[in-house]
Amino acid sequence: MAIEFKGPEGLDLWRRALCESVRRSGPDLSARQFAILLTVYLTPSPHTVRGLAEILNISKPAVTRALDRLGMLGLARRKRDETDKRNVLVQRTVKGSVFLTEFSEIMVDAAKATK
Template sequence: MARNLKALGLWRTALVASVRQDGPDLSARQLAILLQVYLTDPPHTVRGLASLLNISKPAVTRALDRLSVLGFVKRKRDAEDKRNVLVQRTVKGSVFLSDFAELVIAAGAVTPEDMNRIQADEALAAAAKAKLEAELIEAPALETSAS
């Protein structure tokens, strides 16, 4: 449970920092679609995004309307299949997500308390590894001397 609370606390910290900035507030759906477009390989279509996110095409369209107005994505008719609309990345969307990533990184910055815990865990792991390695070296020597 503590791990869950820590993860939620990090997310809250990043979101609070995001809404405090002078920029647009994106809904969870809009942010999920934006991340899907930017973090996965194109091409992206309304139909494909709806399928991947398991939401309706009209819900994707509404989110894309808002993201388009903000300049974070653009839509273009597919030249090969006129029925498809391709969702494309923009420089403004890249900048927004880069700034948002910095907020997430800052929210997840390691505290001195966390660093002490990490160092203690690493020391325990190193000691356990050294003990196992010593036992592995001694085991063949014991077998040879017992023969």
Template structure:
């Protein structure tokens, strides 16, 4: 039951974050675009189209389409690898770093609201239920 509750809370946090992202003025990213973006920004090291495709288990054309959109939004850019001209490196941008900060802020706010709601729910719960929740 505790795992289900924790999973439900995580899914609710994801929902609240996605809803907040959709409501604000800014780019809407698909799940694939967001996955590519977060992989590039949260995992250290150089990222290539080939490497991202392997890591995310999707085709190189799918990564290319996601990068096309991220490039249009200036959230990432592609550059030919000077050491291997057949390879394309994905670079972070200042706008992408700002987008990640905004995403973290939105998630933090959603998590705070969720904790506040959970605390209020525990306070409102009958004494017998409160004892089993702790």
């Protein structure tokens, strides 16, 4: 589905989707947490703390703090890489998949409302 945005329309779509998301009983994520979650789910695996820090150009401790919260919410999990114990792998969860599927539906509904 291709959508063209002019001026602040894209921001308004994002605003409406976020407003609907926070009205629901699901988790309220920070921009950093959301960016990490989307990166883990929408880009090819495997993902590591180091790799996410490089992709997002943020520090490893910032990624770790965000992953702490995502882990508490059950949206992502960390696991020590058995082949290289120095690496921590970031894995998807069923709950995270459901959360992003629901959020994508919110985005689609918000986009339809703009037409």
